[in-house]
């Protein structure tokens with residue numbers, strides 16, 4: 001066998017694989033893509049604007065938008081919804097209380113929409129606001145001239161909360177505390193579409209400051225227990241069931257990995273230093289299926305996990321949050 005030629009072929013194959021992966025994973029900020037007829041995925045510009053993704057769902061007489069986004073993201077999503085359909089936006093569903101998902105609420109209600117959320121979202125806002133709103137340090141937030149976030153106008157406690165107008169059934173679910181205490185999911189049973197907020201993301205976007213690391217994989221797995229063809233996360237590109245299983249796996253692995261570091265006598269400062277020195281990733285021994293979730297935030301995620309384990313309570317229960 002000609003070794004040189006073999007290497008060349010190997011190199012070519014690697015190049016093909018990497019092109020395939022980058023075309024799959026590459027961000028396409030501000031693009032709108034139809035997932036199934038009447039369901040669109042709008043990718044937010046997270047890098048430059050901090051925006052989340054929006055999902056636009058067409059009903060018989062109106063549209064439902066998933067996530068309010070930041071105020072500037074709300075305006076972009078509303079403008080794109082107008083291009084897609086002449087129907088008005090009737091409901092905007094906040095998947096959770098974070099600014100990039102809910103601070104645009106007032107923008108949508110001023111346009112005549114009703115903001116909607118699982119009751120846990122309003123409770124999280126009471127817990128953390130107005131402090132976060134007042135320190136958001138964003139032009140689009142301060143320009144609203146409001147003292148705090150506008151809470152969702154309509155909340156529900158019993159899940160699934162269902163909207164079915166005969167043309168489409170939209171289910172709003174709560175599966176427990178993962179990313180926040182209010183994580184709402186949207187499921188379209190006929191189209192087999194699962195919309196996940198930040199509880200399941202596609203890429204290294206997991207913020208764990210308000211989270212419950214130990215419970216997180218259980219929530220992802222509960223959400224995954226239905227027929228699913230399309231998974232639409234609030235950050236990262238659309239995917240399939242591999243995002244659900246990968247997210248659960250990553251959460252289990254970071255928890256087990258940090259538990260191992262604690263047992264070996266590492267302090268929380270050690271873990272933080274390992275995060276800064278980039279030696280943490282190797283120490284936590286992630287499987288290939290979890291790599292998609294491993295990124296720059298790993299140090300902070302490991303510290304949140306460390307505190308959750310040693311203080312024997314969900315991280316979001318820690319005084320004042322983080």
Ligand SMILES: [Zn+2]
Pocket residue numbers: 096098101179198207
């Ligand atoms: Zn979030």
